[in-house]
Amino acid sequence: MFHDRMTVGIEKIRARIKGSVKDFTEEHRPPPKKVRTAKEIFGGAETPTDKEGNQIMIRVRNLSKIYGKHPEEALRLLEGGLSKEEVQERTPNNVGLYDVSFDVMRGEIFVLMGLSGSGKSTLERCMNRLVEPTSGQVLIDGLDFTALGEEDLRIARREKMSMVFQNFGLLPHRDVKNNVAYGLEMQGVPESERLEKSREAIELVGLSGYEDSMPSDLSGGMKQRVGLARALATDPDILFMDEAFSALDPLIRSDMQDELIRIQSKLGKTVVFVTHDLDEALKMGDRIALMKDGRIVQVGRAEEILQDPADEYVDRFVREVDRTKILTAGLFMRKPRGVLYVTQGPRTALKLMDSSDRNDMLVINRDNRLLGMVESDDVLRAVQSGDKDLSKVVIKEIPAVGPDTPMKEVIQIMVTTDFPIPVVDGDGVFLGVVSPSVAADTMGPGGEE
Numbered sequence: 001m002f003h004d005r006m007t008v009g010i011e012k013i014r015a016r017i018k019g020s021v022k023d024f025t026e027e028h029r030p031p032p033k034k035v036r037t038a039k040e041i042f043g044g045a046e047t048p049t050d051k052e053g054n055q056i057m058i059r060v061r062n063l064s065k066i067y068g069k070h071p072e073e074a075l076r077l078l079e080g081g082l083s084k085e086e087v088q089e090r091t092p093n094n095v096g097l098y099d100v101s102f103d104v105m106r107g108e109i110f111v112l113m114g115l116s117g118s119g120k121s122t123l124e125r126c127m128n129r130l131v132e133p134t135s136g137q138v139l140i141d142g143l144d145f146t147a148l149g150e151e152d153l154r155i156a157r158r159e160k161m162s163m164v165f166q167n168f169g170l171l172p173h174r175d176v177k178n179n180v181a182y183g184l185e186m187q188g189v190p191e192s193e194r195l196e197k198s199r200e201a202i203e204l205v206g207l208s209g210y211e212d213s214m215p216s217d218l219s220g221g222m223k224q225r226v227g228l229a230r231a232l233a234t235d236p237d238i239l240f241m242d243e244a245f246s247a248l249d250p251l252i253r254s255d256m257q258d259e260l261i262r263i264q265s266k267l268g269k270t271v272v273f274v275t276h277d278l279d280e281a282l283k284m285g286d287r288i289a290l291m292k293d294g295r296i297v298q299v300g301r302a303e304e305i306l307q308d309p310a311d312e313y314v315d316r317f318v319r320e321v322d323r324t325k326i327l328t329a330g331l332f333m334r335k336p337r338g339v340l341y342v343t344q345g346p347r348t349a350l351k352l353m354d355s356s357d358r359n360d361m362l363v364i365n366r367d368n369r370l371l372g373m374v375e376s377d378d379v380l381r382a383v384q385s386g387d388k389d390l391s392k393v394v395i396k397e398i399p400a401v402g403p404d405t406p407m408k409e410v411i412q413i414m415v416t417t418d419f420p421i422p423v424v425d426g427d428g429v430f431l432g433v434v435s436p437s438v439a440a441d442t443m444g445p446g447g448e449e
Helices: 002-028 072-079 084-090 120-127 150-160 176-180 182-186 191-204 220-233 250-267 278-284 302-307 312-318 342-355 376-384 407-414 436-442
Strands: 056-067 094-105 109-114 135-140 161-164 238-242 270-275 287-292 295-300 360-364 370-375 421-424 430-434
Touching: 056 072, 056 120, 056 270, 072 084, 072 094, 084 094, 094 120, 094 270, 094 295, 109 120, 109 250, 109 278, 120 238, 120 270, 150 161, 161 220, 176 182, 176 191, 176 220, 182 191, 182 220, 191 220, 220 250, 250 278, 270 278, 278 302, 287 302, 287 312, 295 302, 295 312, 302 312, 342 360, 342 376, 360 430, 370 376, 407 421, 407 430
Parallel strands: 109 270, 109 287, 161 238, 238 270
Antiparallel strands: 056 094, 056 135, 287 295, 360 370, 421 430
C-alpha cells in the first residue's frame, strides 16, 4: 500500500518536471531558420546577353585552378609567361586551369574537349564548384556563383543544375523509379509527386516498363538512361555531363548521343558536355572548346574548327577527321548560274538554256519553292508542239537536301546523278546547289579519298 502511494507520487512529480522542461524548451527554442530557394537566390540577378541578344547562361572569366599549397607563386609564374610544365618543375603545385574565359549560351550543348590532363573535367567541376577555383569568376544566369556561401551554393546547385557521370552512380538497393526520384526526394518533394515526375523522366529517356527493375537487371546503356532520367527529373536549367557515354559500347554510345540531342532539342536545357572523343564532340556540340594544358585553345562551331584551326595543335587534332560526316550542305552550297521560273514558259526556258549552254535547269515558282528540273530535249518538244505550260515537262522527282545534311550524304547522292544537288529549307524554299566541284573541297586530310 505504502509502496503504491510512493509510486503514484513519484510519477506525478516526474510528469510535472517533464512538463516544466518541455514548456521551458518550447519557450526558449529558436525560431526555425528559413531556407531560401534557388529562385530567391537568383532573383536579383540579371542574365547577360551577347551582341545578338542571346542569353548567356554561364559566363566564365579568368578562371584558374592551382592544386597544392601556396598557389600564388604558380600563378605569378604563369602570368610571367611560363608554361604548365615549367611551373610544375619550379613549384610543388599542379596547374589544373589557367586564365580560362568563355560563354555558354542558354539552350546550347557546349562541349569541353581535350586529351587526358587537358583540364576539361577540372573546368566543369570548377563551373559548378564541386572543385573550388583558385581565382576567377563563374556567373550562372547572371549570378556570381563563385561568391555564394555554402548553404546557398548547396541549394542553387541542387535546384539549378544536375550532373551525369560516367559510372552511372545508381543506388543498387533502389529500383529504377526510386533512383530517378532520388534528387526530388532530397529536395523534399512529396512521394506521390516525385514518383509522377520520375515516371515522366523515365518515359522521356525511353525506359517505360522498367520502373520497377533493379539496377543489376539493366544493361550499361539502360543504366546510363536511368542516370540521365534522374538528372532531368528535377527539371534543372543546366546539365553537366562528364564523359557520360565513354564507358558504353560504340553502338549504344551512338544511340545515347542521339537520345541526348533529341531530348535537348525538346526541352532546351543548357548542356556542358565533357569528352575526350573528337567524333563525339563534333557530333554533339553546338560549339566546342578545345583544351590543352589547362587552357582553351579554340572555341567555335565544328565547321569553324575543321575549316579554320587556330594553331598547329588543333590542326593535328582534327587532321584525321572525316570532314564529310561533319561539314554540311549549307556550308558548300552556291547560287546556281541560273534557274527558271515555271511561269516563263517553254520558249523562254529554251532560250535561257541555249544562252547558258545548259542541258538541264532547276525550276522554281514565284515563292522561290523548288518544283523540279527540266531537260532541254523535253523543253524543245514542248516548243515544237506549241505547248505554253512549262510545268508539264518539269521532272518533279529529283533528289534535294537540307542545309544541315552532312556532305557525306550529299556525295552519296551525287554518285547517282549528273547535276548539282539542290538545297531547300523545311518549307521547300530553294536556297542553292552543291556542285561536284565544290563538294571536292570537303575531301582534304581526314576526308574520304
